[in-house]
Amino acid sequence: MTGILHGTLHGVGVGPGDPELITLKALRILQSAPVIAWPAPLQGDSMARAIAAPHIDARNPGDEPVEIAIRMPMVAERFPAQNVYDDAARDIANHLDAGRDVAVLCEGDPFFYGSFMYLFGRLAEHYPVEVTPGISSLTASAAALAAPLAARNDVLSVLPAPLPETELKQHLQDSDAVAIIKIGAHLDKIKTVLMELNLLENARYVEHATMATQTVRRLADIESAPYFSMILVHKRQNAWREN
């Protein structure tokens, strides 16, 4: 600790994929932060960095940010490697200690099932933090499907697909609208549960919402699903036409 004023840790939602779906506030931070950190797989490109690319790359020569790649093994179901976040938090803290703001790019929204929380948990007690919300996959998927997510007194539940079958079934029965996330290897289980509840025809599938690769299909036609996909189930189809 020195006498220097600490920098601020920014969690910046960059939205679901379309670079036009970032906020003016996120844009301002991307174009001014001296340090920008982003999550990435061990090898290959960072999706968050790719979404932000047109905005960061528009900075003037000489004004480029320092960039920190947080490379994480992408192993389904396994808890993230603590040491990767420990190391990243240490790197970021060094910049904050020197009075430099650090913007951490987050796909979608930083606090909606995002990995930003692991840095937040390590740094929030020691540094000023500001979170800039982003368009989440939840509302992006509803827009892509051209279907209202929830209305009036609907109960809307977000269910991670890795949950046990009985738990998924219970929430599907108790809610009016459901968004199922993190599908990947759990596709067959989800389809089985929906069939048993006679809800397969109420389920719509969207993959890579708002990206160039966006796909919208009947869930019944889907045989495999990437991590960035979502299933929306409306118990009362066309409920918004009732009024």
Add this chain to the structure above:
Amino acid sequence: MTGILHGTLHGVGVGPGDPELITLKALRILQSAPVIAWPAPLQGDSMARAIAAPHIDARNPGDEPVEIAIRMPMVAERFPAQNVYDDAARDIANHLDAGRDVAVLCEGDPFFYGSFMYLFGRLAEHYPVEVTPGISSLTASAAALAAPLAARNDVLSVLPAPLPETELKQHLQDSDAVAIIKIGAHLDKIKTVLMELNLLENARYVEHATMATQTVRRLADIESAPYFSMILVHKRQNAWREN
């Protein structure tokens, strides 16, 4: 129906209140749409129009949009007056028939408990519709509270406060994180339910998230709540510190 190409109906999320929290895409539409419609109370200002004001008012002289106010009696719990939406849909359809795009401004996100669905239900079968997602009150409130909304395999439920006590209680018991919306006159009921479940200390209250009037307080200290307020309940407090 004429030979003219129809205009597109745009549902445009303008975000939760901070004019900087609109997306670049929403900004582009606000600055180019020939017709802009917005919801408002019978008397007084439209919140959606106020959020968009700096962006619409920046348009060049001579390029101002035609504006349509959709004035709705704001009576708690009562279903919206069908005739108001019928009339608005007719006005909007006239512009679309003439080939003019119409942007309908929506507080937050158009498909997250928004009144846009009433126009969508009336017009989507007849005209091209494009929805531009917005920052919802859900992620804006989490950012305002500086608290992750949900993580890992959390079940997140959105509960409208007008629901019966037993239903609220059931969902609060079954979910890991809960957002309670539309509080208003239901504040006492919500507090009672949370106390009975021993969750009052886990409940955080935010009012007018991201606006100049934003208020963040312990729910226990709150005696009355406006419509634009939200309660976030995390069953596992500081769960994001576990890893």
